Amino acid sequence: MAGEGRTEGSGKSGQLDFPRPLTTVDVVIFAILDDRLQVLLVQRPAGEGEPFPLSLALPGGFVDVAKDRDLAACAARKLQEKTGVTSPYLEQLGSWGSATRDPRGWSATHAYFALVPTQASVLTSDARWCPISGGRLKEKLAFDHGDILATAIQRLRNKVEYTSLPAYLMPAEFTLPDLQRVYEIVLDRPLEKSAFRTRILSADMIEPVAKMRRGPNRPAQLYRLKKSKEPVYFVRTFNPPE
Amino acid sequence: MAGEGRTEGSGKSGQLDFPRPLTTVDVVIFAILDDRLQVLLVQRPAGEGEPFPLSLALPGGFVDVAKDRDLAACAARKLQEKTGVTSPYLEQLGSWGSATRDPRGWSATHAYFALVPTQASVLTSDARWCPISGGRLKEKLAFDHGDILATAIQRLRNKVEYTSLPAYLMPAEFTLPDLQRVYEIVLDRPLEKSAFRTRILSADMIEPVAKMRRGPNRPAQLYRLKKSKEPVYFVRTFNPPE
DNA sequence: ATAGTTAGTTGTACAGTCCAACTTACTTAG
DNA sequence: CTAAGTAAGTTGGACTGTACAACTAACTAT
Numbered sequence: 001m002a003g004e005g006r007t008e009g010s011g012k013s014g015q016l017d018f019p020r021p022l023t024t025v026d027v028v029i030f031a032i033l034d035d036r037l038q039v040l041l042v043q044r045p046a047g048e049g050e051p052f053p054l055s056l057a058l059p060g061g062f063v064d065v066a067k068d069r070d071l072a073a074c075a076a077r078k079l080q081e082k083t084g085v086t087s088p089y090l091e092q093l094g095s096w097g098s099a100t101r102d103p104r105g106w107s108a109t110h111a112y113f114a115l116v117p118t119q120a121s122v123l124t125s126d127a128r129w130c131p132i133s134g135g136r137l138k139e140k141l142a143f144d145h146g147d148i149l150a151t152a153i154q155r156l157r158n159k160v161e162y163t164s165l166p167a168y169l170m171p172a173e174f175t176l177p178d179l180q181r182v183y184e185i186v187l188d189r190p191l192e193k194s195a196f197r198t199r200i201l202s203a204d205m206i207e208p209v210a211k212m213r214r215g216p217n218r219p220a221q222l223y224r225l226k227k228s229k230e231p232v233y234f235v236r237t238f239n240p241p242e
Numbered sequence: 243m244a245g246e247g248r249t250e251g252s253g254k255s256g257q258l259d260f261p262r263p264l265t266t267v268d269v270v271i272f273a274i275l276d277d278r279l280q281v282l283l284v285q286r287p288a289g290e291g292e293p294f295p296l297s298l299a300l301p302g303g304f305v306d307v308a309k310d311r312d313l314a315a316c317a318a319r320k321l322q323e324k325t326g327v328t329s330p331y332l333e334q335l336g337s338w339g340s341a342t343r344d345p346r347g348w349s350a351t352h353a354y355f356a357l358v359p360t361q362a363s364v365l366t367s368d369a370r371w372c373p374i375s376g377g378r379l380k381e382k383l384a385f386d387h388g389d390i391l392a393t394a395i396q397r398l399r400n401k402v403e404y405t406s407l408p409a410y411l412m413p414a415e416f417t418l419p420d421l422q423r424v425y426e427i428v429l430d431r432p433l434e435k436s437a438f439r440t441r442i443l444s445a446d447m448i449e450p451v452a453k454m455r456r457g458p459n460r461p462a463q464l465y466r467l468k469k470s471k472e473p474v475y476f477v478r479t480f481n482p483p484e
Numbered sequence: 485a486t487a488g489t490t491a492g493t494t495g496t497a498c499a500g501t502c503c504a505a506c507t508t509a510c511t512t513a514g
Numbered sequence: 515c516t517a518a519g520t521a522a523g524t525t526g527g528a529c530t531g532t533a534c535a536a537c538t539a540a541c542t543a544t
Contacts, residue, residue: 015291016346019307020262023339023350049257063339065261065348070340095337095352097265097305098312104258106307108265110337110350177491194493195532202531217490218540236500236531237477419522436524437501444500459521460509478500478531487544494537500530507524514517 021097022107025074026060026145028093028152029083029114031121031129032169037185038129039149040082040121044142051103052142058149059127060109075112084122089115089168089231093152101144109143113152115168135188160186164205164232167225175213175220176200191238203232263339264349267316268302268387270335270394271325271356273363273371274411279427280371281391282324282363286384293345294384300391301369302351317354326364331357331410331473335394343386351385355394357410377430402428406447406474409467417455417462418442433480445474 029040046053059082068074072090080086090112097108123129130137135153140146159165166182180196200206207226212219271282288295301324310316314332322328332354339350365371372379377395382388401407408424422438442448449468454461 015289016264018304021265021305021307022258023263023265047257062260063263063348063350065263065341068341071337071350092336094334095313097352099307099310106305108305108313108350108352110339175491192533193491194534197492198531214541215490216542217488218492220491235479238532417522434502435522436503439523440500456510457521458511459519460511460523462522480501485544488542490539490541492537492539494535496534496536498531498533500532502529503527505525508522510520510522512517512519514515 019106022102022105023063024060024107024109025063025071025078025112026058026109026148027075027078027082027090027112027114028058028149029079029116030152030156030169031116032118032182032185033129034131035181035185036131036133037153038131039137039152040123040127041130041139041141042082042124042127049104055142056130056139057142058111058145060111071110072112075110075114079112079114082124082127083116085114085116088117089165093148093155096144096148098144109148111148111152113155115165117169118171157186157188159231161237162234164200164203164234167205167231170225173209173211173222173224175222177220179206179223187238189239195238199234203234205232261348264344264347265305266302266349266351267305267313267320267354268300268351268390269317269320269324269332269354269356270300270391271321271358272394272398272411273358274360274424274427275371276373277423277427278373278375280373281379281394282365282369283372283381283383284324284366284369291346297384298372298381299384300353300387313352314354317352317356321354321356324366324369325358327356327358330359331407335390335397338386338390340386351390353390353394355397357398357407359411360413399428399430403479404476406442406445406476409447409473412467415451415453415464415466417464419462421448421465429480437480441476445476447474 031038040059041056042059044050044052044055044057059078061078063074068077075090079090093111093113095108095110099106101107130139132153137146137149141149156165160183166179166186169182170179176197179200180191180193183196184191205226205228206223209222209224211222213222273280282301283298284301286292286294286297286299301320303320305316310319317332321332335353335355337350337352341348343349372381374395377399379391383391398407402425408421408428411424412421418439421442422433422435425438426433447468447470448465451464451466453464455464
C-alpha cells in the first residue's frame with residue numbers, strides 16, 4: 001500500500017505532496033418502465049484487481065481530468081455513454097467518501113440523479129433496468145451504492161410530494177391520468193384525482209396538444225411539457241404524508 | 243504541471259495510475275448574531291504558492307486520509323477546529339469540482355452547511371463572523387466559495403420556508419417571538435404571528451420551561467427544543483413565496 | 485340498447501394561512 | 515395611583531387548496 005495515492009508534487013512549495021483520495025462520479029438513473037419505477041444498473045467488470053467483480057453497480061467511474069471540465073459534465077457524459085440520452089433532468093444528489101467504501105483506498109464519489117423519459121433510452125450491453133419494488137431494490141449493489149440508491153429514492157419521493165419532477169419521466173405526450181399514475185408509482189400511494197388535476201393545471205407547466213388519447217373508454221386530452229427549464233414547486237404537499 | 247497529481251500506482255493492475263483531483267471539504271457555518279444572519283469566514287494564508295492569499299474563504303481544507311474516516315467526520319472536524327462547537331446541525335450541501343476552480347489543478351470540494359446556536363462559539367484567531375445583508379455577502383470570496391455560499395443561503399431560505407431548521411440557530415431557551423424573529427431574519431420578510439404560533443406549537447418540537455422572559459412589556463413564555471433528532475417538515479410553506 | 489370503464493366535473497367539508505382587531509400583562513411617566 | 519405605551523398572546527372571519535364522494539361524459543364491447 002505504501003505510496004499509493006501519493007502525488008509527486010511538482011509545485012515549488014511542495015504542499016500538495018500528500019495522498020489524494022480517488023474521485024469518482026456515479027449516476028442514479030430513473031425511468032418508468034412496465035408501470036414501475038426502475039433504475040439503471042451495470043455489471044462490474046471482472047478484470048484483475050477489480051473490486052466487486054460482476055456485481056451490480058450504479059453507472060459511473062473515475063473523473064477524467066483531461067476529458068471532464070467539471071462534475072456535472074462528467075455525470076452527463078456517463079449518462080450519455082450508458083443511455084444515449086443527452087439532456088434530461090440531472091440533479092446533484094450528494095457525495096459519499098470514506099476510507100473503506102472502496103477496497104482500493106480512500107475514495108469519494110459525487111452522486112447525481114437523473115430522470116429520463118420513458119422509451120428514450122438506447123442502452124449499452126452491460127446496462128439494464130432493474131425495478132424498484134416497495135421503495136427498495138431486490139439486488140445487493142457494489143460499494144455503498146445501495147446506500148446511494150436508497151438516498152436517491154428517498155429524495156425522489158420527497159420531492160415528488162411537492163414538485164413537478166415526474167414530468168421529466170413522461171414521454172413527449174401524455175394524459176393527466178398518465179401523469180397521476182407516475183406520481184402514484186413513485187409515491188406508492190393513490191392520489192386524489194380532482195385535487196391532482198387542479199394542482200397540475202394551475203401550475204402552468206403543461207399545455208394541451210390538439211389530440212386525444214383514444215382507447216376503449218372516454219378519450220383523454222393529451223398534453224406536453226411546456227419548455228420551462230425548472231421544475232415547479234408547490235406550496236403544499238399532497239396528503240398529510242402520514 | 244507535468245506529473246502533478248499523478249499517482250504512483252502500486253497495485254498489480256496499475257489501473258489506478260492516473261491523475262487524481264484534489265479533494266477538499268468546506269463548511270458554511272451560519273449563526274444569528276446582532277439580529278442578523280452571519281457566516282463564518284477565514285482569511286487565506288499568505289505563504290508561497292498559496293492561492294488567493296489573504297482573501298476571505300469558507301473554512302475547510304484537504305481531506306486527510308489518515309485522520310478523516312469519512313467526509314462528514316472531516317466536516318465535523320473543521321467545524322470543531324474553527325468554532326469549538328461539536329454537534330449542531332450539519333448537512334451536506336453539495337459538491338463543486340472543476341478543472342479551473344483551484345489554480346493548483348483539478349479539484350473537487352464537498353461542501354457542508356452547519357447551523358450553530360447563538361453565543362456558543364469560541365473562534366480561532368483567523369476566523370470571523372460576516373453579516374449577510376439582503377441575502378448576499380458584501381465581500382468577494384476565494385475560489386468559487388461565493389457560489390457555494392450563495393447556494394447555502396438559498397438552500398437555507400428554501401428549507402426555512404417549510405422546516406424547523408431555525409430551531410438549531412436558537413440558544414438553549416427562547417420565546418416564540420424570538421424564534422419568529424429568526425425565521426424573519428432568514429427569510430427577510432415578516433411572518434404572520436398567529437399562523438406562526440399555531441404551526442410551531444402544533445409541530446411538537448418545543449416544550450415550555452417553567453420560566454418567563456421578563457422585560458419592559460408583557461412577559462413571554464420561554465421554551466426549549468425537545469431532544470428530537472430530526473428537523474420537522476411542515477406540509478405547507480408560509481406565504482405564497484412570491 | 486345496455487353495461488362497463490375511464491375521463492373529467494362538481495359540491496360540501498375541512499385544515500391551515502392571512503388579516504385585523506382584540507385582550508392581557510407588564511413598565512414607565514406624570 | 516392612574517394613564518399611556520408596548521409587546522405577548524388570542525380570537526374570528528375571509529380565503530385557498532386538499533379530501534371525499536357523488537356525479538356527468540364519452541367511448542367500447544356485447
